[in-house]
Amino acid sequence: FRFCSRKKVVLLMWLVLASGFAMGQAVIPRPNAVVKHEGVFTGGNELTVFSSNDAFRSLIPGFAESAQRLAGLSVVENKKAAVRLVHNPKITNTQGYRLTIGPKEITVEASTGQGCFYGLQSLLQLFVFSDTPGEIACAQIDDEPRFGWRGFMLDESRHFFGVEEVKRLLDQMALQKLNVFHWHLTDEPGWRIEIKKYPLLTEVGGIGNQSNRQAPAQFYTQDEIREIVAYAAARFIEVIPEIDMPGHATAAVKAYPDYSGGGSERHPDFTFNPGNMATYAFLTDILREVTTLFPSQYIHIGGDEVSFGNQQWPTLPGVKRLMEEQGLTNLVEVEHWFLQQMTDSVAALGKKVIGWDEVVSSGIDSDKALTMWWRHDKPEILLQALEKDFPVILCPRIPLYFDFVQIEEHTSGRKWGGRFAPVESVYRFPSEEFLPVSALANPKVLGIQANLWTETIATASRLEFMTFPRIAALAEAAWTNDAAKDYNDFQQRIQKMFQVYQKEQIEYFDHISGKDA
Ligand code: TNX
Numbered sequence: 001f002r003f004c005s006r007k008k009v010v011l012l013m014w015l016v017l018a019s020g021f022a023m024g025q026a027v028i029p030r031p032n033a034v035v036k037h038e039g040v041f042t043g044g045n046e047l048t049v050f051s052s053n054d055a056f057r058s059l060i061p062g063f064a065e066s067a068q069r070l071a072g073l074s075v076v077e078n079k080k081a082a083v084r085l086v087h088n089p090k091i092t093n094t095q096g097y098r099l100t101i102g103p104k105e106i107t108v109e110a111s112t113g114q115g116c117f118y119g120l121q122s123l124l125q126l127f128v129f130s131d132t133p134g135e136i137a138c139a140q141i142d143d144e145p146r147f148g149w150r151g152f153m154l155d156e157s158r159h160f161f162g163v164e165e166v167k168r169l170l171d172q173m174a175l176q177k178l179n180v181f182h183w184h185l186t187d188e189p190g191w192r193i194e195i196k197k198y199p200l201l202t203e204v205g206g207i208g209n210q211s212n213r214q215a216p217a218q219f220y221t222q223d224e225i226r227e228i229v230a231y232a233a234a235r236f237i238e239v240i241p242e243i244d245m246p247g248h249a250t251a252a253v254k255a256y257p258d259y260s261g262g263g264s265e266r267h268p269d270f271t272f273n274p275g276n277m278a279t280y281a282f283l284t285d286i287l288r289e290v291t292t293l294f295p296s297q298y299i300h301i302g303g304d305e306v307s308f309g310n311q312q313w314p315t316l317p318g319v320k321r322l323m324e325e326q327g328l329t330n331l332v333e334v335e336h337w338f339l340q341q342m343t344d345s346v347a348a349l350g351k352k353v354i355g356w357d358e359v360v361s362s363g364i365d366s367d368k369a370l371t372m373w374w375r376h377d378k379p380e381i382l383l384q385a386l387e388k389d390f391p392v393i394l395c396p397r398i399p400l401y402f403d404f405v406q407i408e409e410h411t412s413g414r415k416w417g418g419r420f421a422p423v424e425s426v427y428r429f430p431s432e433e434f435l436p437v438s439a440l441a442n443p444k445v446l447g448i449q450a451n452l453w454t455e456t457i458a459t460a461s462r463l464e465f466m467t468f469p470r471i472a473a474l475a476e477a478a479w480t481n482d483a484a485k486d487y488n489d490f491q492q493r494i495q496k497m498f499q500v501y502q503k504e505q506i507e508y509f510d511h512i513s514g515k516d517a
Helices: 002-023 061-070 113-129 164-177 222-233 248-254 277-293 317-326 331-348 357-361 377-385 422-428 460-465 470-479 485-502
Strands: 033-042 048-052 072-076 085-087 097-101 106-110 137-143 149-155 180-184 239-243 298-302 353-356 368-371 393-394 445-452
Touching: 002 460, 033 072, 048 061, 048 317, 048 331, 048 445, 061 072, 061 137, 085 298, 097 113, 106 113, 113 137, 113 164, 113 331, 113 485, 137 180, 137 248, 149 470, 164 180, 164 222, 180 445, 222 317, 239 277, 239 317, 248 460, 277 298, 277 331, 298 331, 317 331, 353 357, 368 377, 377 393, 422 470, 422 485, 445 470
Parallel strands: 048 072, 048 085, 085 106, 149 180, 149 445, 180 239, 239 298, 298 353, 353 368, 368 393, 393 445
Antiparallel strands: 033 137, 097 106, 097 137
């Protein structure tokens, strides 16, 4: 009897361990390799941290602030520290880290500040999600991302959200190891970035939004832009501005009608005029100022949906002349010529261009550009982009447009042919379900990104409701290899993340209970 019960105990222990192992650590995105060790680290509510590496050391105040806010831990720098941040050049992935948790000490190893930052985010989450404050299970985590580019795009032209909301978003992105913030700053309803040389862009072009065409001008000053870029950089997030052209230009040409290329009935004054040579100088001036604000090597110049508004081009004298001079036979060729000129301008400013997937057929040089594949119903464009050697970011409308609803019953938001973007489908991305198999393992695919367009999103709380928790599913899809992904396990961990959202007063959709938060 006794023997039998001991056997039972062993079996039970084994089961507990095995299930613990299967469930992994409570970290989102799920780390790629975790080995659990026996024992627990117990630090109480004070945590001592030290690094002799200056770059790593500079991360301690940020970690301390988050640990205090989210886990109630007070972090102090101390040479005899429990947590050591150690520079290890053998960790070759610049975004990778090793986190070793022993009963008495914890080490975070990485070869770069970014890797160390991610190790700290994992450590932070372990403390936040721990059931006993200050206590976490011993383990060794060896982790690095599946994709180097893990992005999120926010459209602030249709509706404007402001510095504080953007910072909240950046905080959450950082916690989930997302590293690119694509900022859609110009479009039909409003121009949101101050350009000193052309003040009317914001004074006039900043007036109005999708809900109210008369709303007082809203935009970011250059100081605010610098503040946000620095805030993001401290969290290893690169900010990439988008200045959309030659379409989606309505706000700009409202301010400077000389550069208008007209539009269509549905989209009046939608384009810049490709036949007016002054347009190119005007746009290059704008981009020159933009490059001084954003250290990123990229500038996004849009290039999408130009056909929506080029109906008036044939009647513009400049366009006729341009076509004759350049031997262009149709409007698509005019559009392509425009994109080629602007790609060269951007190259001359020392930057690379990003364009939506319309640019793939424009004849621009794939050495000078990167493209974002968004038309999920056109997989052939993705394949063409790869054939032409473009670096590619995957952000197909289904399932990575977060202006699409999360469940059938949600009415405020988009659906496309009855399809939308549930949390689970974001999680399952990228897979054969959403794109051609040959694109899946192509090294030219640098990463994935979700895009939040805001025609249907007017308030910060709505923005958050559409973003959370899908952004967590996105982060795991971008970071975690297929072998370590597990949706059922994610469903467990996301409930811990809901507690973080509650603490931070973030609106989110509880897709598990189905109740609107
Ligand atoms: C298409 S995606 C657009 C945006 C809209 C979005 C709405 C893209 C390059 N263009 O202008 O906001 O659909 O889902």
